[in-house]
Amino acid sequence: MKTLGLFRHAKSDWNDARLRDFDRPLNARGRKGAGLMGLHIRDYGMRWKRILASPAVRVTQTIELAAQAAGESPPLNWDRRIYLASSPTLADILREQDGDPPTILMVGHNPGLEDLIFDLVPDDGSSPLRDIVEEKFPTATFAVLELEIEAWSDLTDSCARLLHLMRPRDLDPRLGPQIED
Structure with a gap:
């Protein structure tokens, strides 16, 4: 049995049209949401043996703020392939993990993370x-x-159960979609 955590980056800022997508930072709501979710992830109680993350600015800021709020300094494995990756690419990244850690947290982007859940x-x-x-x-x-599955290399479609799902708005309604910054 393996456990996979998926954490989508927090709300990003679209105000500077000169920035490449990769370089977009978090907006104010995203900064609040990242910290709140960091506390929730800590309180969920899972110890992540490996954290795989996209190096995009909005992901690095999400992780930094979540870790600060949780009082953690997690070891990170940056993988540029996670940036805007499709579900098959994310699954391939998981399959190639050496050492077979029992738990992996992947921090990245949609639609890849969502599609990975569907797969x-x-x-x-x-x-x-x-x-x-x-x-x-x-x-x-x-x-x-x-x-x-016994090993990450055994990852296949329909091999999982979704145990937990938490959105920022579930913890603080002010972080829901109806609120504008």
């Missing part, structure tokens, strides 16, 4: 959390999947 969790009506993801996997959302 790994069967669409058989047994997961109300999957139904929520089908509506939207908003920024700074944190999900936990339990995978029925």
Whole structure:
């Protein structure tokens, strides 16, 4: 059995049109959401043996603010392939993990993270959390999947159960989509 955490970067700033997508920072709501989710991820109680992350600015800032709020200094593995990756690419990255850590947290972007959930969790009506993801996997959302595999190299479609899903607005309604900065 393996456990996979998925954490989407927090809300980014679109105000500077000169910036490349890769270089976009977080906006004020994103900074608040990242810290709040950092506390939630800590309180969830899972010890992540490996953290894989996109090196995009909005991801690095999300991790930094989440870690500061949680009082943690997690060891990070930056992988540029995670930046805007598709679900098959993310699955390949997971399959190639050496040392077979029992838990991995992947921090990245949509639509790849959301699609990875759709690929790994069967669409058989047994997961109300999957139904929520089908509506939207908003920024700074944190999900936990339990995978029925012995090694990461065994990762295959429909091998997981979605155990946990938390969005910033679930913890603070002011961080919901109806609020503008």
